Every structure is written in C-alpha cells, then in structure tokens.
Amino acid sequence: MISLDNPRDSAERVVSELLRVPPAADELGRVFAAHGHLLHLVGGSVRDALLGRPATGATGAPADLDFATDARPERVLEITRGWAEATWEAGIAFGTVGLARRGLRFEITTYRSEAYDRQSRNPAVTYGDSLEADLSRRDFTVNAMAVSVPGHDFVDLFGGMADLARGVLRTPARPEASFDDDPLRILRAARFEAALGLIPVPELVEAMRSRAERLAIVSPERIRDELRKLISAPDPVAGLERLVEIGVAEMVLPEVAAMRMEIDEHHQHKDVYAHTMTVLRQAMALEEPGAPDEVLRWAALLHDIGKPRTRRHIPGGRVSFHHHEVVGRDMARRRLAALHFPKDVTEAVCQLVYLHLRFHGYGDGEWTDAAVRRYVHDAGPQLTRLNKLVRSDCTTRNRRKAAALSRTYDSLEERIADLAAREEIASIRPELSGDDIMALLGLAPSRLVGQARAHMMELRFERGIVGREAAEAELFRWAREHEVPIPGE
Numbered sequence: 001m002i003s004l005d006n007p008r009d010s011a012e013r014v015v016s017e018l019l020r021v022p023p024a025a026d027e028l029g030r031v032f033a034a035h036g037h038l039l040h041l042v043g044g045s046v047r048d049a050l051l052g053r054p055a056t057g058a059t060g061a062p063a064d065l066d067f068a069t070d071a072r073p074e075r076v077l078e079i080t081r082g083w084a085e086a087t088w089e090a091g092i093a094f095g096t097v098g099l100a101r102r103g104l105r106f107e108i109t110t111y112r113s114e115a116y117d118r119q120s121r122n123p124a125v126t127y128g129d130s131l132e133a134d135l136s137r138r139d140f141t142v143n144a145m146a147v148s149v150p151g152h153d154f155v156d157l158f159g160g161m162a163d164l165a166r167g168v169l170r171t172p173a174r175p176e177a178s179f180d181d182d183p184l185r186i187l188r189a190a191r192f193e194a195a196l197g198l199i200p201v202p203e204l205v206e207a208m209r210s211r212a213e214r215l216a217i218v219s220p221e222r223i224r225d226e227l228r229k230l231i232s233a234p235d236p237v238a239g240l241e242r243l244v245e246i247g248v249a250e251m252v253l254p255e256v257a258a259m260r261m262e263i264d265e266h267h268q269h270k271d272v273y274a275h276t277m278t279v280l281r282q283a284m285a286l287e288e289p290g291a292p293d294e295v296l297r298w299a300a301l302l303h304d305i306g307k308p309r310t311r312r313h314i315p316g317g318r319v320s321f322h323h324h325e326v327v328g329r330d331m332a333r334r335r336l337a338a339l340h341f342p343k344d345v346t347e348a349v350c351q352l353v354y355l356h357l358r359f360h361g362y363g364d365g366e367w368t369d370a371a372v373r374r375y376v377h378d379a380g381p382q383l384t385r386l387n388k389l390v391r392s393d394c395t396t397r398n399r400r401k402a403a404a405l406s407r408t409y410d411s412l413e414e415r416i417a418d419l420a421a422r423e424e425i426a427s428i429r430p431e432l433s434g435d436d437i438m439a440l441l442g443l444a445p446s447r448l449v450g451q452a453r454a455h456m457m458e459l460r461f462e463r464g465i466v467g468r469e470a471a472e473a474e475l476f477r478w479a480r481e482h483e484v485p486i487p488g489e
Contacts (some may be wrong), residue, residue: 001155002153004152004153004154005152007262015154025149026150028080030150035075037069037079039069040131040146040149042146042281045065045144051164064106065107068134068146071108071110076108084100086100096108102435106183112134115125135155136158137172137181139185140171141163141169144158144172147163158172164198170204175204177399180214186212187215187223187227187252190239190240191239193239194230194234194236194239197234197238208248215248227473231294231297233292244257245315256301259307260272280301283296283396284300285392286392295352296388298345302328302331303353306321306326307324307325308328309331310323329354348381352389357381358375358379369415369464370463373417385410429460440476442485442487456471459471459474
C-alpha cells in the first residue's frame with residue numbers, strides 16, 4: 001500500500017504523479033464515507049493512469065470510472081440519491097449500479113467473491129466482505145489495483161504495477177480457476193495483448209489453451225463484444241494470432257483458423273492465413289490516424305475466408321479459388337449473424353468481402369466509363385473502404401509488380417474523381433424514375449416498369465447523363481422494341 005498524498009521515496013512520488021485521482025471520484029468517495037462505507041477506484045482507470053494513457057473512451061468522451069465498495073447495490077442507490085443526476089439499474093442483479101453526474105459516468109460494484117456459474121452462461125454473484133477478496137477474483141493483476149477515495153491509498157496486492165512495467169499478463173489467482181470462473185477472460189487476455197502489448201506468461205497461455213472449450217457456455221453477445229474490442233485495438237494481429245495458436249479461434253472464429261491451409265508443394269498459392277494478416281496490417285495503415293475502422297478491419301480479416309472451401313487443383317500444378325468472394329460473403333454473413341453483430345456492420349463487411357475482387361482485371365485493359373460507373377455504384381457507401389481493401393490485398397514481395405499495381409489503383413481512383421467532376425456518380429440512378437416511366441408509358445406499377453427502369457439504368461451506366469429529351473427517346477425506343485404501347489401512337 002502507498003499513500004499517494006504522502007509518498008515516502010522517489011519511487012512512490014512517481015506513482016503519486018501518475019495516479020491523479022479525478023476530483024469527481026473524491027467527491028463520490030466523500031459521499032460514501034459520510035454514510036460509513038468504503039469506496040475504491042479500481043480496474044482500468046488505475047491501470048491506464050499508470051500507463052499514462054488518457055482517461056477517455058473510444059469516442060473521445062471521458063471514460064467511465066469504475067469503483068468497488070462494501071455497500072450493497074440497494075444501499076448504493078440509497079446513499080447516492082440526490083447526488084447522482086441519473087442512475088442505471090440494468091446491472092444491479094450482478095452487483096453493479098450506474099450513476100451519472102456532470103457529464104461523467106460511474107459504475108459502482110459491490111465486493112464480489114465469485115462472478116460466474118461454472119456450469120451456466122448466467123453470472124452467479126456472491127457478495128464479498130473485503131477489498132482483498134474482491135481484487136483476488138479479478139481477471140488480471142493489472143486490473144487488480146485500487147485507489148481509495150477520498151483517502152488516496154494505492155493498493156497493489158498482486159503485483160499489477162510490476163507486471164505493467166514488465167509487459168506481462170498474469171491472473172491474481174491460478175489461471176485455470178480464473179478461466180473456470182469466467183471463460184470470457186480467455187478472449188480478454190488476447191485483447192489485452194492486442195490493446196496493451198501485455199504478453200501472457202506461459203502458464204496463462206497453457207490455461208487459455210486447456211480451457212478453450214469452456215467458451216461454449218459464454219453468450220454470443222459477450223464474445224462479440226470482446227472480438228469487436230480486439231479488432232479495434234492497436235495491434236489486432238497479435239491478439240488474433242494468439243487465439244489461432246491456442247485453438248480458441250476454432251471456437252469463436254473458425255473460418256479464420258481454417259485459413260491455415262497446407263501449401264501445395266509447388267507453392268502455387270500464398271499461405272492464405274499469413275496473407276490475410278498482412279492485408280489486415282496494410283488496411284490499418286490506410287486508416288485515418290487515431291480512428292480505427294472496424295468495418296474495414298473485419299473485411300480485411302474475412303475477405304479470403306471462402307478460399308479453403310473453393311480450393312481446386314488444376315492441371316499444371318496450379319490452384320484455383322473460383323467464386324471464393326461469393327462463398328466468403330455468405331460465410332461472413334453466417335458468422336457475424338451467429339455472433340449477433342449489428343446489421344449495418346454485417347452488411348457493410350459482407351459487401352466488401354463480395355466486391356474485393358471486382359478491381360482485378362482493371363489493369364489488363366482499359367475499363368470503359370460504364371465499368372467505372374458500375375464499380376462505384378456497386379460499392380455504394382463502401383467505395384472508400386473498398387479502395388483501401390483492394391490496395392491492401394496486394395502483398396507481393398516483387399517491388400516492380402507492387403509498384404505497377406499501385407499505379408493501377410491510382411489510375412482507377414483518378415478515373416472515379418474525373419467522372420465525379422463531370423457527373424453525379426456517388427449515387428447513380430436512371431435519369432427517368434419509376435414515376436416518370438409510368439407517366440410516359442401510361443403504366444401501372446408492375447414488373448414491366450421494373451424492366452424499363454433496369455434498361456434506363458444500363459443507359460446511365462453506358463452513356464452517363466444524356467439529358468431528359470434523349471432519355472425519353474431511349475425509353476420510347478425500348479417500349480417499341482418490347483411492343484409496349486406508347487400513349488398517342
């Protein structure tokens with residue numbers, strides 16, 4: 001224990017400087033103290049302060065402050081009534097009460113001795129009576145540190161600060177017992193490796209491997225949330241490779257694990273798994289600084305998952321993966337649906353997986369303007385991401401070939417910009433709407449109207465904007481060709 005307000009030596013002064021307690025935390029601590037209860041700032045708030053990381057969430061807003069207390073949830077609600085501007089009781093069954101005040105959010109959890117039913121998906125909360133017991137059941141030592149408020153005593157019973165300094169990840173209790181309590185911690189370990197660069201100690205890795213099958217009892221939503229945090233971390237490849245290495249990926253992302261295909265003896269295709277990790281890294285390099293693009297990262301990770309199922313050996317010792325983009329899109333949709341991903345994320349990722357080969361062939365012969373318009377139209381709002389994905393998909397070590405591909409990508413983007421300067425191609429639509437077609441041909445809503453609109457869409461692709469008069473003339477020509485009566489003729 002270290003008194004942050006009265007450090008005894010230079011080392012304690014360093015800790016005191018790092019652990020700046022937010023005034024709002026002290027204010028809340030005084031409320032608890034006035035009612036005879038203890039309150040400690042715990043978990044990520046303490047860990048990130050020691051790492052010198054800003055106390056902000058993913059959106060840049062102030063991060064939630066997490067606390068542990070000896071007060072039961074009902075008592076927390078009672079003593080903060082009037083102090084808190086808003087409360088959330090969604091987690092009260094698990095011992096957690098949410099509060100808000102002056103734009104800050106606080107999560108206060110009663111001391112617990114066990115947090116998970118070892119045979120069920122449902123948390124089984126048992127309240128504890130001491131801070132030591134509560135910290136001992138936390139996931140990792142780096143999250144088992146606490147600071148009392150308003151007293152400012154720093155408590156590190158399990159060497160969390162030393163583990164941060166060494167860059168290692170350990171559990172306060174035996175790792176097997178920790179993962180038995182909550183198997184989701186296996187994924188959290190990989191996420192901490194991806195987010196903080198903390199390397200699991202060998203005994204932790206072995207426990208992750210031996211307890212992998214226990215993830216079957218964890219709800220898809222909890223697994224999804226961990227994977228989304230992992231993919232958005234500074235080094236998701238490190239976390240993903242850990243999951244593949246220990247067999248956990250086969251439980252939560254089996255399609256990624258399956259990409260480790262045996263290479264044919266003539267090396268006629270790349271190691272799909274290694275290629276994918278390179279594509280993910282290269283896609284991340286094209287992101288805006290400090291703005292992880294979750295959709296782009298998922299698309300990069302999943303773009304080739306259809307290859308194992310479509311691999312065919314063809315004469316000459318070659319290998320083909322025909323239609324792997326179609327198979328991969330469907331596989332990605334099933335996996336993301338199984339993990340209960342938001343529909344908008346799922347659709348965007350699947351669209352990118354499906355379109356990632358569309359660029360291939362551009363350099364073989366000059367695309368017509370119609371082909372460029374179709375490329376833009378099909379990509380829709382994912383155009384910028386698609387351009388980044390196809391650029392990232394080049395992993396050749398041949399510098400001359402890589403440079404040629406880069407020039408080809410540049411050429412396509414210049415063509416898109418040139419067309420965009422002359423016409424609206426971001427949301428291409430026929431110059432005649434369905435209502436226009438019905439009015440001009442005297443039709444009621446029908447399949448025939450859809451066929452006419454599809455023809456006018458093809459005209460838009462092929463010739464760009466031709467003007468109202470020319471568009472109507474083409475509609476009438478189509479109508480005559482298809483024996484559709486034209487009013488007045």
